Amino acid sequence: MRAWQVDTPGPMASRPLRRADLPVPEPGPGQVRLRVDACGVCRTDLHLAEGDLAPRRARAVPGHEVVGRVDALGPGVGGPDALGPGAGGPGSAVRRGDRLGVAWLASTDGTCAYCARGAENLCPASTYTGWDVDGGYAEYVCVRADYAYRLPDGYSDAELAPLLCAGIVGYRALRRAKLPPGGRLGIYGFGASAHLAAQVAIGQGARVHVMTRSPAARELALGLGAASAAGACDPPPESLDAAVLFAPVGELVPVALAALDRGGTLSVAGIHLTDIPRLRYAEHLFQERDLRSTTANTRADGEEFLAIAARRRLSVTTTPYPLDAADQALTDLAADRVSGAAVLIP
Numbered sequence: 001m002r003a004w005q006v007d008t009p010g011p012m013a014s015r016p017l018r019r020a021d022l023p024v025p026e027p028g029p030g031q032v033r034l035r036v037d038a039c040g041v042c043r044t045d046l047h048l049a050e051g052d053l054a055p056r057r058a059r060a061v062p063g064h065e066v067v068g069r070v071d072a073l074g075p076g077v078g079g080p081d082a083l084g085p086g087a088g089g090p091g092s093a094v095r096r097g098d099r100l101g102v103a104w105l106a107s108t109d110g111t112c113a114y115c116a117r118g119a120e121n122l123c124p125a126s127t128y129t130g131w132d133v134d135g136g137y138a139e140y141v142c143v144r145a146d147y148a149y150r151l152p153d154g155y156s157d158a159e160l161a162p163l164l165c166a167g168i169v170g171y172r173a174l175r176r177a178k179l180p181p182g183g184r185l186g187i188y189g190f191g192a193s194a195h196l197a198a199q200v201a202i203g204q205g206a207r208v209h210v211m212t213r214s215p216a217a218r219e220l221a222l223g224l225g226a227a228s229a230a231g232a233c234d235p236p237p238e239s240l241d242a243a244v245l246f247a248p249v250g251e252l253v254p255v256a257l258a259a260l261d262r263g264g265t266l267s268v269a270g271i272h273l274t275d276i277p278r279l280r281y282a283e284h285l286f287q288e289r290d291l292r293s294t295t296a297n298t299r300a301d302g303e304e305f306l307a308i309a310a311r312r313r314l315s316v317t318t319t320p321y322p323l324d325a326a327d328q329a330l331t332d333l334a335a336d337r338v339s340g341a342a343v344l345i346p
Helices: 043-050 157-176 192-203 215-223 252-258 281-285 299-311 323-334
Strands: 002-006 017-021 031-041 066-073 099-102 105-107 140-144 148-150 184-188 207-211 228-230 240-245 260-268 290-293 318-322 341-345
Touching (some): 031 157, 031 323, 043 323, 066 140, 066 157, 099 157, 157 260, 184 252, 192 299, 192 341, 207 215, 240 252, 252 281, 318 323
Parallel strands (some): 184 207, 184 240, 207 228, 260 290
Antiparallel strands (some): 002 017, 031 066
């Protein structure tokens, strides 16, 4: 099968991805194999390719926003008790031809203290698609059936792909921001994840102010219903109850904290962030302002977000690329030339 692997991590100009002709994978116990119909291009893939994230295995196939059709079942899959919460819950048997989604979280141990309290995203033994196990920059991918997702109707494969990380992790970051009902939300950076989280917040009655360096992204934000859109370091027109930092730029942390009202919360959404400058307590943290990180997501987060996407049709802005142009898609993402979410179509 055609696939891309992270060969030697480095700047995209150094061509860290290489094309490969790999054997079609066979699903192991509890797994299903999907024929890939679409795979989103996430900034985490860029961090892995450029070396911001240390590789966990040699020549990993990136990609963790995968939509595909089941074409093979591993041992133990297909019976009434084969599936966990990701793919529909007990009694929801998976069959060949089913459309499923593959997300960032690939597995957890299910037994640690974090898993026991519903925080499986913090499991020390957690593994991740496209980092620990091969992902969707390929024609086929295998996934544990209990970590796959049933997908909402009414979306194309290309529209569904970004929901599986940009949407799910952005939703968790929004929840971590503790936005009150009808509150004032600031969003810093406006790419694939932010443009979905903004719609969820607006649908819940929030006033959303977007700060981003891209004029095209500001135009998109206003078109989706944002109350204002300005430059990345510009102050919003009113104090914020909550903010989410989607741009992986540590210099924006004090900017966003200073924009918060008393008791406000800044949630950092990314897996990678450049260094944060020195904070001044009185200006940035006093009056009970909170700074919180967001780490991956739980399967429950995924179920909640995809249920929202089923109830409220989200506008998913995508830029399609053929699978053979995966390196160009990441190059364009690095240069902020992608509107919304880049999606590979095999």
